[in-house]
Amino acid sequence: MKFEQPAGTNPIDQLRVIGQPLDRIDGPLKTTGSAPYAYEWHDEAPDVTYGYVVASPVAKGKITALETEAARRAPGVLAVVTAANAGKLEIGEMNTARLLAEYHIEHYHQAVALVVAETFEQARAAAKLVDVQYEREAGAYDLASEKPSVTAAPEDTPDKVVGDVDQALAQARYTLDAVYTTPDQSHMAMEPHASMAIWDNDALTVWTSNQMINWCRSDLAKTLVIPEEKVRVLSPYIGGGFGGKLFLRSDAVLAALGARVVKRAVKVMLPRPMIPNNTTHRPATNQHIRIGTDEDGKITAISHISWSGNLPGGTPETAVQQTELLYAGENRLTGLRLAELDLPEGNAMRAPGEAPGLMALEIAIDEMAAKVGMDPVQFRILNDTQVDPADPSRPFSRRQLIACLQTGADKFGWQQRQAEPAQVRDGRWLIGMGMAAGFRNNLLSASGARVHLDAQGIVTVETDMTDIGTGSYTIIAQTAAEMLGVPVSQVRVSLGDSAHPVSAGSGGQWGANTSTSGVYAACVKLRERIAAELGFNADEAEFAEGEIRAAGRRVPIAAAAAQGALSAEDTIEFGDLDQKYQQSTFAGHFAEVAVDTATGEVRVRRMLAVCAAGRILNPKTARSQVIGAMTMGLGGALMEELAVDTRHGYFVNHDMATYEVPVHADIPRQEVIFLDDTDPVSSPMKAKGVGELGLCGVGAAIVNAIYNATGVRVRDYPVTLDKLLQGLPETV
Numbered sequence: 001m002k003f004e005q006p007a008g009t010n011p012i013d014q015l016r017v018i019g020q021p022l023d024r025i026d027g028p029l030k031t032t033g034s035a036p037y038a039y040e041w042h043d044e045a046p047d048v049t050y051g052y053v054v055a056s057p058v059a060k061g062k063i064t065a066l067e068t069e070a071a072r073r074a075p076g077v078l079a080v081v082t083a084a085n086a087g088k089l090e091i092g093e094m095n096t097a098r099l100l101a102e103y104h105i106e107h108y109h110q111a112v113a114l115v116v117a118e119t120f121e122q123a124r125a126a127a128k129l130v131d132v133q134y135e136r137e138a139g140a141y142d143l144a145s146e147k148p149s150v151t152a153a154p155e156d157t158p159d160k161v162v163g164d165v166d167q168a169l170a171q172a173r174y175t176l177d178a179v180y181t182t183p184d185q186s187h188m189a190m191e192p193h194a195s196m197a198i199w200d201n202d203a204l205t206v207w208t209s210n211q212m213i214n215w216c217r218s219d220l221a222k223t224l225v226i227p228e229e230k231v232r233v234l235s236p237y238i239g240g241g242f243g244g245k246l247f248l249r250s251d252a253v254l255a256a257l258g259a260r261v262v263k264r265a266v267k268v269m270l271p272r273p274m275i276p277n278n279t280t281h282r283p284a285t286n287q288h289i290r291i292g293t294d295e296d297g298k299i300t301a302i303s304h305i306s307w308s309g310n311l312p313g314g315t316p317e318t319a320v321q322q323t324e325l326l327y328a329g330e331n332r333l334t335g336l337r338l339a340e341l342d343l344p345e346g347n348a349m350r351a352p353g354e355a356p357g358l359m360a361l362e363i364a365i366d367e368m369a370a371k372v373g374m375d376p377v378q379f380r381i382l383n384d385t386q387v388d389p390a391d392p393s394r395p396f397s398r399r400q401l402i403a404c405l406q407t408g409a410d411k412f413g414w415q416q417r418q419a420e421p422a423q424v425r426d427g428r429w430l431i432g433m434g435m436a437a438g439f440r441n442n443l444l445s446a447s448g449a450r451v452h453l454d455a456q457g458i459v460t461v462e463t464d465m466t467d468i469g470t471g472s473y474t475i476i477a478q479t480a481a482e483m484l485g486v487p488v489s490q491v492r493v494s495l496g497d498s499a500h501p502v503s504a505g506s507g508g509q510w511g512a513n514t515s516t517s518g519v520y521a522a523c524v525k526l527r528e529r530i531a532a533e534l535g536f537n538a539d540e541a542e543f544a545e546g547e548i549r550a551a552g553r554r555v556p557i558a559a560a561a562a563q564g565a566l567s568a569e570d571t572i573e574f575g576d577l578d579q580k581y582q583q584s585t586f587a588g589h590f591a592e593v594a595v596d597t598a599t600g601e602v603r604v605r606r607m608l609a610v611c612a613a614g615r616i617l618n619p620k621t622a623r624s625q626v627i628g629a630m631t632m633g634l635g636g637a638l639m640e641e642l643a644v645d646t647r648h649g650y651f652v653n654h655d656m657a658t659y660e661v662p663v664h665a666d667i668p669r670q671e672v673i674f675l676d677d678t679d680p681v682s683s684p685m686k687a688k689g690v691g692e693l694g695l696c697g698v699g700a701a702i703v704n705a706i707y708n709a710t711g712v713r714v715r716d717y718p719v720t721l722d723k724l725l726q727g728l729p730e731t732v
């Protein structure tokens with residue numbers, strides 16, 4: 001199905017099942033521990049063996065000797081796989097560094113060998129016997145020290161320029177010129193990266209934990225230099241991804257290589273301390289923002305340039321993309337600068353671009369509001385735009401930023417806020433309120449599905465879409481139930497299998513809207529087949545309560561499958577509506593914090609998110625997405641930071657004992673409000689995405705609240721207490 005015109009009324013608009021706060025249909029499997037995750041496929045491989053990764057302790061250099069004999073002779077060991085015996089390996093389309101080092105070491109903890117043994121403990125013990133000699137080379141590891149030499153945009157991401165910001169800044173009444181930094185961050189999904197591989201002659205099956213089945217499959221085939229048709233990837237349950245599992249990673253490649261050598265199933269899990277340096281991370285940014293306004297506070301100039309680092313061949317963190325679209329202003333400049341660093345590979349982490357970009361921009365806007373002497377909510381409303389500021393002929397499909405901010409201010413009790421900082425005390429605590437706008441683009445890509453109807457009236461949906469803890473199973477079941485007029489209990493959903501039609505996958509908050517649209521398309525075809533089978537006109541028939549109905553006639557749809565199951569398959573393909581209309585999602589984030597006057601400890605007391613994110617397919621799973629994202633935003637504001645060893649080039653705090661994320665005790669009452677934002681331009685579902693929007697702006701809202709509480713303006717994340725102590729008011 002091609003989606004080239006805004007959607008008219010369709011069966012989804014009935015909202016009998018869609019839009020209802022249904023419990024997750026996979027909930028019982030999850031809560032009873034019977035949903036198999038990547039390392040838990042037992043019946044599929046009774047003779048499984050275990051691989052343990054040997055990872056480089058050097059960030060940059062050469063392997064000068066690699067001795068595996070001692071490991072090979074250790075108890076239980078079946079094989080040691082290295083580049084020398086792995087066969088020809090290429091680099092995946094989505095990978096920057098090799099997933100098994102050849103001669104050159106490209107980053108710390110890059111895999112150099114896999115030891116395969118009968119048990120995990122034997123493999124781990126033998127891995128210590130692999131003797132690798134390295135010649136260390138000098139590398140670049142510090143963004144701050146590389147920054148001065150990086151002054152031009154990368155060729156494929158040129159600066160975007162409208163008008164003349166320098167001139168407009170020179171003429172502006174109020175100006176800001178400030179630098180903000182965000183640190184490297186690690187996804188830290190609860191489920192570690194893990195895979196199991198089995199070969200059947202030249203055909204490979206990999207059970208893994210991956211957000212994008214088709215990317216994983218095609219890059220696995222490319223890496224191993226085998227035909228894609230010979231690779232099957234399964235990942236039906238995933239314990240969190242956050243972008244860290246968008247791509248093929250070393251666990252899958254090494255399991256496949258090990259299994260090819262030992263001719264048995266091989267499981268490989270990356271130990272937690274290996275994950276931050278072996279896999280990808282969100283790159284640190286250094287963002288320079290300049291804003292100018294006229295006498296009334298209207299933005300006349302806005303400039304945002306972001307520096308980030310990556311391995312040679314890697315891409316920059318796109319931290320300026322919201323600045324292109326969030327506020328009006330005639331003179332604009334946005335640009336990216338990329339420093340070559342020899343740290344591990346940087347790549348997408350939840351809301352890549354907007355999350356770190358808004359952490360900076362939305363503090364800058366708060367600072368500007370203070371300079372102009374306006375309330376920060378009013379300042380944002382004054383500078384709203386309903387069109388793409390760089391191309392006024394492109395309207396937003398829907399843009400309810402103002403409603404998000406006003407609703408949020410109203411519900412949060414914003415009028416109680418003292419504009420003057422450091423005015424409110426509660427015992428030893430200073431209390432403050434802050435807010436920020438949330439913004440994330442709505443991304444569209446093709447998504448396919450297959451649906452079956454059997455003689456019992458059971459509907460089965462198959463798509464390679466994944467559920468990374470988000471609720472995909474449930475909203476897909478709701479979509480099929482709505483389209484075919486059956487209860488959700490009559491719908492079975494099979495996900496995460498490359499044998500199913502290719503979906504858009506779970507990434508960039510596009511998964512819910514696109515994957516359900518693919519299911520919608522397949523269901524339209526199945527409705528036509530059912531109607532034809534039972535002598536109805538599909539366009540006039542209604543599907544309800546297990547029946548197809550028209551003109552006083554009603555027949556159970558199961559009757560259409562009496563002679564055998566009916567099946568239909570289709571893919572939703574999006575035309576150019578995202579060119580004609582800017583499609584984005586919006587939020588107002590509000591936070592109240594308490595800062596200990598003696599220690600600088602920050603406690604977040606209340607949080608509210610008001611979201612306009614298209615039609616909400618299931619308010620319960622959507623709310624879970626948003627409160628999870630708000631929690632991540634709190635971590636980003638106050639805790640999360642990969643500490644870089646700038647001498648040796650690695651992330652020091654590479655485990656969950658030292659990489660701090662919020663725990664339950666850190667999280668206050670969180671409230672989420674969804675505005676009605678049904679958007680016929682986005683898809684037949686009229687939905688958008690919410691999973692990343694919930695994070696975008698949260699960090700800044702908290703930092704702005706800290707400023708309001710204390711009068712201390714911190715521009716470097718995370719806001720740890722050492723950055724506050726100096727500036728706190730005298731307590732005695």
Ligand code: MOS
Pocket residue numbers: 211241242243244246348349350351352506507508509
């Ligand atoms: Mo998201 S960072 O595209 O999983």
